[in-house]
Amino acid sequence: MEPATSFWQRPLFWGIRRWELVAFLGMHTFLGFLYWCAILLTSGQNQAIGISINYLFKILFTAPVWWLFFRRLRHWNLRNRILLHLPLCLLYVFTWKTIFYATSEAIGIGHLDASGSWWDVYIPILVYLLQFGVFHAYEYWCEILRQKEKEKSLMRLAHAAEMSTLKAQIQPHFLFNTLNSISASVPAAQEHTRTLIAQLADVFRFAMNVSDKEFITLGQEMEFIRNFLALEQQRFGDRLSVYYHFDETLSDYPVPPMLLQPLVENAVKHGIAKSLEGGSISVRVQKDGGSVQFEVADTGKGINGYQPGQLFTKGIGLENTRQRIQKLYGAPLSVQPNEPVGFRVLFALPLQPHPEWNKK
Structure with missing residues (x-):
């Protein structure tokens, strides 16, 4: 009633x-x-x-x-x-x-x-x-x-914003101090654990430092991806293999920060994690004439019967990356089945740096 x-x-x-x-x-x-x-x-x-x-x-x-x-x-x-x-x-x-x-x-x-x-x-x-x-x-x-x-x-709203600001100021310092304390308490014999803690700190530090930047170098983006996937490999063990095909001459090429991270995370979450056997993820960045070709592929669960275009409605990672590329470069992003299993995400950016990068 x-x-x-x-x-x-x-x-x-x-x-x-x-x-x-x-x-x-x-x-x-x-x-x-x-x-x-x-x-x-x-x-x-x-x-x-x-x-x-x-x-x-x-x-x-x-x-x-x-x-x-x-x-x-x-x-x-x-x-x-x-x-x-x-x-x-x-x-x-x-x-x-x-x-x-x-x-x-x-x-x-x-x-x-x-x-x-x-x-x-x-x-x-x-x-x-x-x-x-x-x-x-x-x-x-x-x-x-x-x-x-x-x-x-x-x-x-003002109180919430003030508290968020205080938390944003406190939490990173607290996090890094805690990670440093944990790292210092790990015995020297467990150097591998120390390395993982350092990689975790690098991941958080990168995400915090690039939050207000429009562009970073591709070398910085790839270093972040390597740390991110190294941590995921510790999580999945033998179920996850990672391969990189990166043209080192593109290290200074400017890209929007965390451009590849949503694609890599999507491959882990929807490809590897859902496959009992696991699989591999490959990250390929190569020159091709007047463009830079990007590809993130996995051999995991695949697209599960969805049409490639439907995948953009299944989460925000793919759609956000697609919109960023479209708005900044006017370039499309495509999703295709991988062979023999899995799926891959591809897009190409002009080799000429974005005009906004030249203003810096």
């Missing part, structure tokens, strides 16, 4: 919520009741029907004026809207009085006449001023609540 608060908060029309409509009708019912009591006590007449029609017309004529002020002209400042109330109040009273008197005469219930008819000007003006005073006060109150909620949200 839907909670009562949710039911009453649900808007009906013009953005008016159920409880607001009930409150508005209740206010007019209360005013009508007071008017009925006053007439009954002063004249002894029971004019329930006439008063009901009286306040029904007040409600009907209030609706379009409310819509004008709080929907159509809500962007106006309060001063201009208050000035507009002066002529509209008179129009409201004139329209209400004309139609109410005509209706009363048509159904034979009577109305105030002669000097008494001024009460049918004075009271509607009071009702108009009272209800729209309440409406404007309520609007102001809602705006204060919205502003306070906005300030709270901004404070929460």
